[in-house]
């Protein structure tokens with residue numbers, strides 16, 4: 001967080017705590033809500049990973065699960081007018097959690113929140129932990145979707161990524177998930193690996209598609225600052241991914257998955273018809289979500305905020321909030337450590353950038369109905385520029401990325417950031 005924002009953010013968080021708790025928010029009855037639960041524990045830290053995840057903190061698990069259930073309870077008054085349509089256990093490695101711990105969390109959600117009958121319950125899982133018995137336990141407590149971190153189906157690439165499973169184990173895990181009754185599977189894959197030629201990626205994707213998952217997330221490897229991979233590249237020990245090869249891999253992925261019946265619905269996501277990830281669509285539609293757990297982010301009651309990252313600190317702060325509530329019936333949500341009330345310019349920019357990540361793009365009518373202003377009135381110069389560069393196109397009432405624009409999406413997005421949008425007004 002930039003230092004100059006710090007004072008403002010502290011003030012905003014204090015205001016958010018007062019506004020959100022304990023009186024709650026007033027919304028139309030049963031607005032939809034997505035719930036995200038962060039489980040930050042991993043068996044080892046992968047070299048490319050910049051998520052809020054930790055190896056060697058298993059001793060915190062017995063305190064972490066009750067704290068997470070308490071945080072759910074703390075938020076319940078503010079969320080009472082909402083209906084939960086999706087629940088997503090992310091991490092970290094949620095599949096490391098015992099069935100008993102996950103069941104306690106599921107019970108906490110069902111006890112304190114209105115949950116839609118057809119809700120989607122996803123758990124992120126690493127192949128190494130997915131035994132048939134564990135998978136049957138996950139089904140028994142109500143999880144109905146798995147997102148399996150396969151990443152590659154070549155053992156040497158998995159080693160390069162520091163993953164603890166091999167390709168055979170990944171395939172066994174998918175087969176065991178089917179046997180346990182999961183009929184909605186996502187496989188996470190990474191392309192653009194260092195030194196990975198097109199053919200190697202093609203082999204991985206062909207083998208993954210042969211397993212007929214309902215959904216595929218294919219992300220290009222990014223070298224994130226602060227990761228072990230970043231320092232190896234910075235020291236010249238590893239070459240960064242070749243952007244031309246990455247572009248070839250992405251283009252081939254689009255055409256191959258289209259042939260195989262998968263609909264490309266978001267820049268990095270493909271699904272069989274009707275199997276798009278309902279939870280992630282909430283993010284791309286810039287709709288409300290509540291994140292619970294260490295480092296979890298939220299966009300709720302018109303505010304963005306995040307919990308403290310460190311799991312031990314998170315447990316202490318949730319417990320302090322909970323005890324205060326028990327004693328006084330009120331108090332603060334102390335685990336929140338950063339946030340902002342997005343101004344109109346930021347809300348519009350987010351809605352535009354996130355919406356353009358979707359292949360259907362942004363409906364100008366829906367945008368105007370939601371914000372009281374057309375995209376053209378806010379981003380007119382940027383839209384005209386990228387219609388001319390061929391990165392954007394119109395399709396009826398929609399603005400969307402072109403095929404080339406999908407490869408160069410960041411060039412469009414940077415021009416849609418608030419400081420680039422001249423004359424923002426939602427009243428005109």
Ligand code: SF4
Nearest residue numbers: 042045046049053092
């Ligand atoms: S298993 Fe996933 S969350 Fe954990 S360190 Fe590896 S990439 Fe990060």
